[in-house]
Every structure is written in C-alpha cells, then in structure tokens.
Amino acid sequence: MTPEPATARRASGDGDTVQADASVLLELYRRMATIRRAEERLSQLFADGAVPGFLHLSIGQEAVPVGVCAALEPADTVASTHRGHGHALAKGMALEGFFAEIMGRASGVCAGRGGSIHVADMSIGMLGANGIVGGGLPLAAGSALAHQVKGRPNVAVAFFGDGAMAEGALHECLNLARLWKLPLVFVCENNGWGEFSPLERQFAAKLAALGAAFAIPYEEVDGIDVEAVAAAAQRRIEPARRGEGPQILECFTQRWRGHYEGDPQKYRDPSNLDAARGQDALAVAAGRLAAQGIGAAQLARLERSIAEHIETAVTAARAAAEPDFETALAGVYAGGRAHG
Numbered sequence: 478m479t480p481e482p483a484t485a486r487r488a489s490g491d492g493d494t495v496q497a498d499a500s501v502l503l504e505l506y507r508r509m510a511t512i513r514r515a516e517e518r519l520s521q522l523f524a525d526g527a528v529p530g531f532l533h534l535s536i537g538q539e540a541v542p543v544g545v546c547a548a549l550e551p552a553d554t555v556a557s558t559h560r561g562h563g564h565a566l567a568k569g570m571a572l573e574g575f576f577a578e579i580m581g582r583a584s585g586v587c588a589g590r591g592g593s594i595h596v597a598d599m600s601i602g603m604l605g606a607n608g609i610v611g612g613g614l615p616l617a618a619g620s621a622l623a624h625q626v627k628g629r630p631n632v633a634v635a636f637f638g639d640g641a642m643a644e645g646a647l648h649e650c651l652n653l654a655r656l657w658k659l660p661l662v663f664v665c666e667n668n669g670w671g672e673f674s675p676l677e678r679q680f681a682a683k684l685a686a687l688g689a690a691f692a693i694p695y696e697e698v699d700g701i702d703v704e705a706v707a708a709a710a711q712r713r714i715e716p717a718r719r720g721e722g723p724q725i726l727e728c729f730t731q732r733w734r735g736h737y738e739g740d741p742q743k744y745r746d747p748s749n750l751d752a753a754r755g756q757d758a759l760a761v762a763a764g765r766l767a768a769q770g771i772g773a774a775q776l777a778r779l780e781r782s783i784a785e786h787i788e789t790a791v792t793a794a795r796a797a798a799e800p801d802f803e804t805a806l807a808g809v810y811a812g813g814r815a816h817g
C-alpha cells in the first residue's frame with residue numbers, strides 16, 4: 478500500500494471520532510479494502526498451493542492497523558504478530574513486495590526468506606511479523622529505546638493479540654517501558670480468541686488492570702470503527718511522542734476466519750461466527766461515506782482499482798524467480814557470508 482500523508486492524523490477533532498471529511502475516510506476505506514482484498518486473494522493462492530507455510534488472515538480486523546497507522550509518522554516503527562499482513566500494508570508496504578514475499582519469491586521484501594509470518598521491511602518501519610506470541614513486544618520496546626537514545630521524535634507501536642496478555646514478555650515490557658518512559662504504544666487487538674480457545678479460558682484479569690498495575694495510561698476503543706481507532710490512536714500516540722511514556726490502547730475486534738487458513742473452526746459456535754461477521758469495518762465506513770455523498774458507484778470504482786493492483790502484484794510475483802539456494806545463508810550470520 479503506497480504510504481500517503483497520515484490524513485487521519487491531520488484531521489481535526491479530539492472527540493471520540495475524528496471529524497474527518499469524506500476524503501480522509503475514503504482513504505481509510507481504501508487502505509482497509511486493500512488489506513481485505515489482498516488477504517482474500519492470498520486465501521485463494523494458498524488453496525492453490527502458491528503460498529508456502531502457514532497463513533493467518535486478519536480479515537475482520539482491518540480497522541485496527543489502518544486506524545493506528547494513520548496516526549503514525551513514516552519514521553515511527555511497528556512490531557507485529559503472526560497475523561501481520563494488515564500491519565505491513567497499513568504501514569506502507571507495497572503490494573508487489575508483499576505478495577512476492579508471501580509467495581516465496583526473491584523479489585519479496587525479505588528476498589523470499591521470511592514469508593507470511595516474518596514479513597518485514599525496515600525501510601518503512603515495519604519491524605516484522607512474528608511467530609512467537611508476544612515476540613514483537615520486546616522488539617518494539619527496543620525500537621522505542623532506540624528512538625529515545627538517539628533523540629528521535631518517533632514512537633514505536635507493539636501490536637499484540639489478546640493471547641499475549643498472559644505472556645511474561647508483555648508484563649516485562651510494560652514494566653520496563655514505564656520505568657524508562659519509553660515512547661511505546663501497546664496496541665492490543667482483542668479478537669476474543671487465542672488459537673482455539675476463548676480469551677476467558679486463557680487470562681483471568683483485564684488489560685486495563687495491567688495498565689493500572691504498571692501505572693500506564695489505558696484506553697479502549699471499538700476496533701470495528703476505523704475513525705474511532707484513528708482518534709484513540711492519536712490520543713495515545715501524542716503523549717508517547719511528547720516524552721510522557723508508554724500508553725495502552727485495547728481495540729475490540731473480530732476474527733472472521735479460522736486461526737489459520739484451513740482451520741475448520743469446529744470449536745466455534747456458528748452464532749459466534751455470525752456475530753463476528755455482522756461487525757464489518759468496511760460496511761461501517763461505507764455507510765458513513767454514503768451519508769457524506771460517496772456512494773456505491775465510487776466505492777465500486779475504488780474496488781476495481783484495488784483488484785487490478787493486486788492482480789498486477791500477483792502476476793509479477795508468479796513470474797519472479799525463487800530465492801537462489803546458493804545465497805540461502807546470506808543474512809543469517811553477521812557479515813552476510815553466503816555459505817556456511
């Protein structure tokens with residue numbers, strides 16, 4: 478997704494919802510639709526055997542990465558989770574390098590060595606998706622420390638799922654970030670599920686209580702409403718950027734798909750899935766756009782251009798070379814030696 482000016486950040490308003498004009502909301506819609514259509518395309522490619530490894534889709538959760546990243550500067554940094562496609566695209570990853578990476582091609586953003594679960598691009602401040610639950614948290618804390626030590630006016634964002642609430646890494650990072658007043662924003666994507674278990678079977682407390690325990694300001698937001706997420710993110714990011722220390726934002730969202738592609742979700746009551754799919758960030762935004770004079774025809778044109786861009790990226794990825802075996806170890810050892 479081509480990074481564009483953080484329009485929501487510039488929008489006026491400090492209430493619960495940014496007083497965004499239609500063009501700002503349309504841009505947020507475009508970013509969310511790009512993530513959803515890219516993941517729908519990945520789902521097909523995975524079924525066709527064109528995507529190696531596992532695939533964890535974030536369909537249903539698009540408003541969180543888009544709302545949060547709209548409130549960030551390009552040089553701010555984000556660390557992600559195993560469900561990281563939305564974070565990568567919302568932070569500004571181009572579709573070409575994104576698809577090529579996930580399809581294991583040398584033209585991918587990590588030269589085809591990372592794939593879906595390690596998609597990263599330091600040039601846009603995307604520190605990487607991460608297969609370790611809670612693994613992105615210390616990376617974001619380290620990045621926030623680097624911003625602080627180097628005197629940069631930037632913040633780091635740690636995206637994490639509700640499954641990380643019970644991880645020691647979160648508790649340690651909350652403590653360290655508060656002690657050192659790091660410019661770090663903890664963004665929880667609470668979709669109510671950790672793999673195949675509901676949150677209440679995994680964590681007895683609340684994230685708000687962790688915030689209170691570590692003396693870190695906490696805010697929660699409807700993670701289906703992209704404007705509300707952008708406004709809340711702005712409220713958390715600004716104090717962190719001013720040097721007031723870490724912040725927590727908990728976004729309540731919905732996981733529409735299985736934990737991974739192919740997960741039959743037998744553990745999930747169909748009514749739970751229906752309820753989740755009834756909460757659609759794109760539909761909410763489309764309804765508001767319609768009220769502001771941007772109707773279905775304009776959105777259909779936007780969808781066509783997104784679909785064309787995705788197909789161009791997929792076609793290029795299919796045609797691209799696979800990584801060269803001879804260089805398999807490059808980047809593994811310091812000094813970049815190609816052979817062990």
Ligand SMILES: Cc1ncc(C[n+]2csc(CCOP(=O)(O)OP(=O)(O)O)c2C)c(N)n1
Nearest residue numbers: 560608609610638639640641668670671672
């Ligand atoms: C340290 C660690 N423990 C367990 C796992 C296995 N695992 C992978 S994803 C996951 C659940 C993650 O849930 P959540 O953080 O809520 O993210 P979501 O899948 O809902 O986006 C678990 C337990 C792991 N990858 N890492």
Ligand SMILES: [Mg+2]
Nearest residue numbers: 638639670671
């Ligand atoms: Mg979860």
